[in-house]
Amino acid sequence: MDESWRVLEHLRLWLPGGALALLAAGACAALLFSGNPSIGRRIAHVCSALAGAAQAAAGIVGLSGGTLTVAHVRGVLPFTDILLQVTDFSAFFLLVIGAVGLAATIYAAGYVKAYEGRRSAPLLHAGMLLFIAAMAAVVMAGNVFTFLLAWEVMSVVSFFLVMYEHERPGTKRAGFVYVVMTHIGTVFLTIAFFILQHYSGSFEFARMGQASLPASAQSLVFVLALIGFGTKAGLVPLHIWLPRAHPAAPSHISALMSGVMLKTAVYGFLLITLHLLQPGPVWWGIAVLAVGANTALFGVLHALGEVDKKRMLAYSSIENMGILFMGIGAVLVFQATGQKAAASLALAAVLFHAMNHALFKSLLFMGAGAVLKAAHTANMNLLGGLIRRMPWTALFMLAGSLAMAAMPPLNGFVGEWLLFQSLFALGFDGPATVLRLAGALAVAALALVGALAAFLSVRLFAMTFLAVPRSDEAREAREASLSMRIAMGLLAACCVAAGVLPFVFAGSVQRALERITGISGASSILEISPAAVGGGTGEIAPAAAGLLILCGLAAAWALARAIGGNTRTVRGETWNCGEPLEPRMTYTASGFSKPIRVAFQRLLMPSRVLYADRDPRAPYFAKGFTYTSQLPPLVENLLYKPAMNLLVAGARLFRGIQNGVVQSYLLYLLATLVLILVWRIWR
Numbered sequence: 001m002d003e004s005w006r007v008l009e010h011l012r013l014w015l016p017g018g019a020l021a022l023l024a025a026g027a028c029a030a031l032l033f034s035g036n037p038s039i040g041r042r043i044a045h046v047c048s049a050l051a052g053a054a055q056a057a058a059g060i061v062g063l064s065g066g067t068l069t070v071a072h073v074r075g076v077l078p079f080t081d082i083l084l085q086v087t088d089f090s091a092f093f094l095l096v097i098g099a100v101g102l103a104a105t106i107y108a109a110g111y112v113k114a115y116e117g118r119r120s121a122p123l124l125h126a127g128m129l130l131f132i133a134a135m136a137a138v139v140m141a142g143n144v145f146t147f148l149l150a151w152e153v154m155s156v157v158s159f160f161l162v163m164y165e166h167e168r169p170g171t172k173r174a175g176f177v178y179v180v181m182t183h184i185g186t187v188f189l190t191i192a193f194f195i196l197q198h199y200s201g202s203f204e205f206a207r208m209g210q211a212s213l214p215a216s217a218q219s220l221v222f223v224l225a226l227i228g229f230g231t232k233a234g235l236v237p238l239h240i241w242l243p244r245a246h247p248a249a250p251s252h253i254s255a256l257m258s259g260v261m262l263k264t265a266v267y268g269f270l271l272i273t274l275h276l277l278q279p280g281p282v283w284w285g286i287a288v289l290a291v292g293a294n295t296a297l298f299g300v301l302h303a304l305g306e307v308d309k310k311r312m313l314a315y316s317s318i319e320n321m322g323i324l325f326m327g328i329g330a331v332l333v334f335q336a337t338g339q340k341a342a343a344s345l346a347l348a349a350v351l352f353h354a355m356n357h358a359l360f361k362s363l364l365f366m367g368a369g370a371v372l373k374a375a376h377t378a379n380m381n382l383l384g385g386l387i388r389r390m391p392w393t394a395l396f397m398l399a400g401s402l403a404m405a406a407m408p409p410l411n412g413f414v415g416e417w418l419l420f421q422s423l424f425a426l427g428f429d430g431p432a433t434v435l436r437l438a439g440a441l442a443v444a445a446l447a448l449v450g451a452l453a454a455f456l457s458v459r460l461f462a463m464t465f466l467a468v469p470r471s472d473e474a475r476e477a478r479e480a481s482l483s484m485r486i487a488m489g490l491l492a493a494c495c496v497a498a499g500v501l502p503f504v505f506a507g508s509v510q511r512a513l514e515r516i517t518g519i520s521g522a523s524s525i526l527e528i529s530p531a532a533v534g535g536g537t538g539e540i541a542p543a544a545a546g547l548l549i550l551c552g553l554a555a556a557w558a559l560a561r562a563i564g565g566n567t568r569t570v571r572g573e574t575w576n577c578g579e580p581l582e583p584r585m586t587y588t589a590s591g592f593s594k595p596i597r598v599a600f601q602r603l604l605m606p607s608r609v610l611y612a613d614r615d616p617r618a619p620y621f622a623k624g625f626t627y628t629s630q631l632p633p634l635v636e637n638l639l640y641k642p643a644m645n646l647l648v649a650g651a652r653l654f655r656g657i658q659n660g661v662v663q664s665y666l667l668y669l670l671a672t673l674v675l676i677l678v679w680r681i682w683r
Contacts, residue, residue: 015058016086016094016140017070023053023133030125037121044125045109048132052102055136059095062086067206070140080203082149083142089275092351093139093267096358099494100259101132103487107366108252110481114373117249124164124250131157131256132307138264147268148186155182158261161253162245174244181241184233189268192224196276208276218277222284225272233265233321236295238634242318244300247310247378248346251369252492254310258317260360263354265512266324270350273328279335286438289329293445296322300452301600304593305631309368309378309464313361316404316456319449320357323419324350326442330422335436337431352417356498360403360412363491364460367397370480370488371464380460380589385469389477394465398486403495406450407458408549411498416450416518455596463589470583592631597629604631 033040043226062068086094108128115121131282134157137150159182163175184542197203200211213221227238234242245256273284299319306312327350334343370393371376387394403410406417421445427439436576469475479485575579608629612622657668 007459013068013070014372015054015061018083019051019098020084020133020136022047022054023129023136026051027129027133029125030122030129034122037116037125040122041112041116041125045105046128048105048129049102051129051132052098052105054096054681056095056102057098059091059093059098060580061080062089062091062094069142072142079453080143080145080450083204084137084140084146085142086140089270090139090267092355093263094136094178096263096355097132097135097139097260100256100358100362100491103172103366103491104128104132104252104256105363106489106490107255107484110483111250111252111369112371113481124161127157127161127164128253128256131161131261135256135260135264139267142205144205145339147205148190148193149506150267151186151189151264153178153248154261154264155186155189157168158245158249158253158257162249164250164253165248168248170244171248174241174248178241181231182236182308185228185238188224188231192221192228192243192272194545194555195224196272205271205276213277215281218280219284221277222273222280225269226288229269229272230291230325233262233269234295234299234318235291235321235325235326236298236318237639239295239318240633240640243311243314246317246365247308249309251365252371253607254313254369255362255365258314258365262317262321262356266321266328266350266354269325269328273332274335274599276346281658282333282336282432283434285329285331285333285336287329288325289438289442291320292325292327292329293442293449294322295319296326296449297445298322300449300456301596301604302631303456303461304452304596305604305606307589308459309371309380310365312379312380312456312460313364313368316364316453317357317361319453320361323358323416323446323449324353326446327353327419327422327549330419330426330439330442333426333430333435334358334422337435339429339431341533342422342425342429345418345425349415349418349422352418352502353412354355356403356411356495357645358416359494359498360400360410363396363400363495364404365487366484366488366491367393367400370484371477374477374480375471377471377473380463382471383464383469383474383582384467384586385474386477388480389403389474390465392485393488394461395467396492398461399492399495401457403499404460405454407454407457409496410498411495411502414499414502416446420446455593459589459592463587463592467586468581470569470588481507505596570668594629597631605634606631625662 026044029047030040033043050487067085067087070084070086071082072084097343105128108125112121115124118124133155134150134154138147138154141147141150156179159179162178163171164170166175167226193203195217196208196211196213199213199217200208202208225236231238246258249257273280299315299317299322303312303315306315327346330346331343331350334340334346354373368378370390371383374390374393375383375386377383399410403412406412406415414441420443423439423442425439427436429444430436430439433444469578480488576585606629608627611626613624613630614622657664
C-alpha cells in the first residue's frame with residue numbers, strides 16, 4: 001500500500017511538469033527543423049500527443065486530492081516567484097485540457113498537411129504546442145504573477161494563431177478586435193488581483209484565500225473579475241471578439257479555443273469567487289444568473305441566423321458559456337443563503353457541463369474543419385448531401401450535434417439535467433420570494449435556450465449532410481483523412497461514455513466539491529448511478545434514462561422487423577409531382593431558420609434585401625431575384641460604435657493641444673504649476 005501511494009505521488013509530481021517540458025521541446029523542434037518542416041511537424045505532434053496524454057493522466061491522478069507543487073522558481077522578480085501547483089480543483093481542468101489537446105493533436109496530423117507549403121507552417125505547429133502549455137499553466141498557477149504571465153502568453157499566442165491566415169478577408173480585423181478585448185479584460189483582472197494582494201499581503205493564492213476583505217472591497221473584486229473573465233468567456237456584451245476570432249483560426253485551433261480556452265475563464269472566475277473571496281451577498285449570484293441567461297439566449301438566437309458553419313458554432317459557444325455562468329450564479333446564490341448541498345449540486349452541473357462542452361464543441365469544430373477542407377466552403381447554404389460522400393464525418397458530427405442538443409444518452413443531456421435540478425431547487429426551495437422568482441425565470445430561460453439549441457443542432461446536421469448537394473464542391477467532397485477521423489471518433493466516444501457513465505464523473509470530482517462546499521460525501525447528492533434512483537432532486541438517473549431510451553429503440557426495431565419482415569422495399573426518387581428534384585427546391589440553412597428569425601424579429605431586427613435582376617429592354621419583367629437576410633451586430637451598433645465615436649471626437653479635441661509650438665507647451669507647464677500651487681494652498 002505504501003509503495004502504491006509513493007508511485008501515485010511520483011506520478012502527481014512528474015506528469016504535469018513532464019507535459020510542459022514535452023510541449024516546450026516540441027515547439028522548439030518545430031522551429032529548429034523549419035528547413036525540413038515535415039520532420040519538425042512530426043516531432044512536434046508526437047511531443048504534443050504525449051503531453052496531452054500526460055496532462056490527462058495528471059488530471060486523473062490529481063483528482064485524488066491535496067495540493068502538490070510542480071515547480072517553484074524563486075527570484076524571478078524581487079516581489080514574486082513562478083509557482084506551479086496542482087490541486088484537486090485545477091486537476092479537473094487539466095484533465096479537460098489534456099484530453100482535448102490530445103484529440104486536437106491527432107486531428108492536426110492530417111489537417112495541417114494543407115499548410116506544408118507555407119514558410120510559416122513551423123510557427124503554426126509551435127504555436128499550437130505553446131498555446132496548450134499556456135492554458136495548462138493558467139490552471140496550475142499558484143500565485144498572481146504566474147497566472148497573469150500564463151494568461152498573457154495564452155492570449156498573445158492565440159492572437160497569432162488567429163492571424164495565421166491573415167490574407168483571408170476579415171482575419172486581420174478579427175485578430176485586432178480579439179487582442180484589444182482580451183487585454184481590456186486583463187487590465188480588470190490585474191486590478192482585482194492587486195486589491196486582493198493589498199488585503200492579504202501576499203501574491204500566493206493560498207494566502208489570499210485566508211484574507212478577510214471588507215464587503216465593499218469584496219464586491220469590487222467580484223465585479224472586476226466578472227468583467228475580466230467575462231471578456232475571455234464571451235459574455236454579452238463583451239463577446240464581440242468571439243464570433244470573429246474563432247472562425248478565423250485554423251479548425252484545430254478553433255477547437256482548442258472554443259473547447260478549452262473558454263474554460264480557463266470559468267476556472268479563473270470560480271477560483272476568485274469560491275476560493276479567494278468569502279461567500280458574498282445574494283446579488284452576486286442574481287447578477288451572474290441574469291448575465292448568463294442573457295448571454296445564452298443571445299448566443300443561440302444569433303447562431304440560428306448564421307450560415308457560416310464555424311461562425312455559427314462560435315455563437316453556440318457563447319450560448320454554452322451563458323449556460324455555465326447561469327450555473328455559477330446558482331452556486332453563488334446557494335452559498336449566500338447557506339444551502340451547501342444545493343451549491344454542491346449546482347457546482348457539479350457547472351463542472352460537468354464545462355467538460356461536456358469541451359468535448360462536443362471541439363468535435364463539432366473538427367467536423368466543420370473536415371467539411372471545409374473537403375467542400376472548400378463553410379456556407380451551409382452551399383452544402384448538403386455530404387452523408388454519402390463523408391459517412392464517417394457525418395456519424396461523428398451526428399454524435400456532436402445530439403450532444404449539443406442535450407439528447408440522451410449523450411453527455412450534453414447530463415450537464416443540463418443537473419443544471420435544471422439546481423434551478424428547480426432555487427425556484428421551489430429559495431428562502432425568499434425574489435429568489436424563487438429568479439429560479440423560475442432561469443428555468444424558463446434555460447428551457448427556451450435548450451429548445452432553440454435542439455433546433456440549431458437539427459439545422460447544423462441536416463443542412464450539411466442530408467438532402468442533395470447544393471453546389472459542385474459538395475458533390476465532389478471526399479472523406480476526411482484517417483487521423484482526422486480518429487480524433488473525431490475519440491471525442492464522439494467520449495461524448496457517449498460521459499453520457500452513459502456519469503456516475504464515474506461524480507466520484508472523480510467528489511474531493512473538489514467537498515473542499516469548496518465543505519460537505520462530506522458531496523457527490524452523493526448528485527444521485528447519479530447506473531440504475532434509477534428515487535427521492536431528492538430527481539426520480540431517475542440520466543444513465544438510466546439513456547438506457548431506457550436505448551431499450552425502447554431496440555424494442556421498436558425488433559417490432560418493426562417482426563411486423564414488416566416480409567415487406568419488399570423499393571427505393572426511388574423523392575416524389576415531386578413528376579418533375580425532377582433539383583437542389584434549389586430543398587431547404588437552405590437560411591430558409592430552415594427563418595421562422596425563428598421571424599418570431600424573434602423584435603429582438604434580432606434582421607435586415608432583408610431583395611434585388612431584382614431586370615433587363616433594360618423589358619424593365620417590367622425580372623430575369624431573377626436575389627434575396628439576402630442577415631442579423632446586424634446590435635451590441636456593436638448600440639454600445640461600441642457610439643463609444644468609439646465619442647473616443648475619436650475626444651481625441652480630435654485634444655489633438656489641437658499638440659500644435660508643435662514650444663511656447664504653447666511652456667504655457668501648459670506654467671498653468672499646471674499654478675493649479676498645483678493653488679490646490680496646495682487651498683488644501
